Amino acid sequence: MRKLVDAARGTARMMTLAPELPGGLESVRLLADSGVLAAVGHTDSTYEATLEAVEAGATVATHLFNAMPSLLHRAPGPVAALLEDERITVELINDGTHLHPAVLGLAFHRAGADRVAFITDAMGAAGMSDGRYPLGPMEVEVKDGVARISDGPTAGSIAGSTLTLDRAFHRAVTIDGLGVEATVRALSATPARVLGIADRVGSLEPGKDADLVVLDDDFRLRGVMRGGAWVVHPELG
Secondary structure: OHHHHHHHOOOOOEEEEOOOOOOHHHHHHHHHHOOOEEEEOOOOOOHHHHHHHHHHOOOEEOOOOOOOOOOOOOOOHHHHHHHHOOOOEEEEEOOOOOOOHHHHHHHHHHHOHHHEEEEOOEOOOOOOOOEEEEEOOEEEEEEOOEEEEOOOOOOOOEOOEOOOHHHHHHHHHHOOOOOHHHHHHHHHHHHHHHHOOOOOOOOOOOOOOOOEEEEOOOOOEEEEEEOOEEEEOOOOO
16 A cells, blocks of 8 residues: 555555455545545445544545445445444445436435535446457446446446536436535536545635536536636537
């Protein structure tokens, strides 16, 4: 872990790890001491072990519910530990595949917009048509917009997503019934704060980067501005 942090030369923002593995808690402490966000994810951790990771300095839950044990009434596991602790920002993938709307709503209302970061977990097929795509050494098949591993012992497993954040926003306000202001915070302000870049992005204020999007009355993307220049002009979108 030390070699990875040093090799990043100050550019590493966050690392996801399974704290129950040998050296897990020590790695969490090392990351926290190095100014790198330690995120709990892709884990088989118990409720108790997850709390230890939080005490050691973990501050983010990587795509909560996915790639971790389910929430059970006698074995709450990492989900309950991460949801209940006010120090943790929980990532949620709102594509309708990774999380049932009822589960997403439960997590969102428990944590609140200031502790939720809507993410995409998108792989290379995002914005593309159905078909086969590489994902590292694996091959992924995208069917009806859902990416799954094609072959091997994990065939059929979800392999990231093809989600884009404008679609995540649209789902949140039109299907999940979340308020526009709360959804905007979860999509922009909260992630910017967690990553330590809220002085530049995450909200529309004088002096910040003029990165913004324009939506129509149906919450569909119509325009994109980056650094004060139109990438997609609303009149042409």
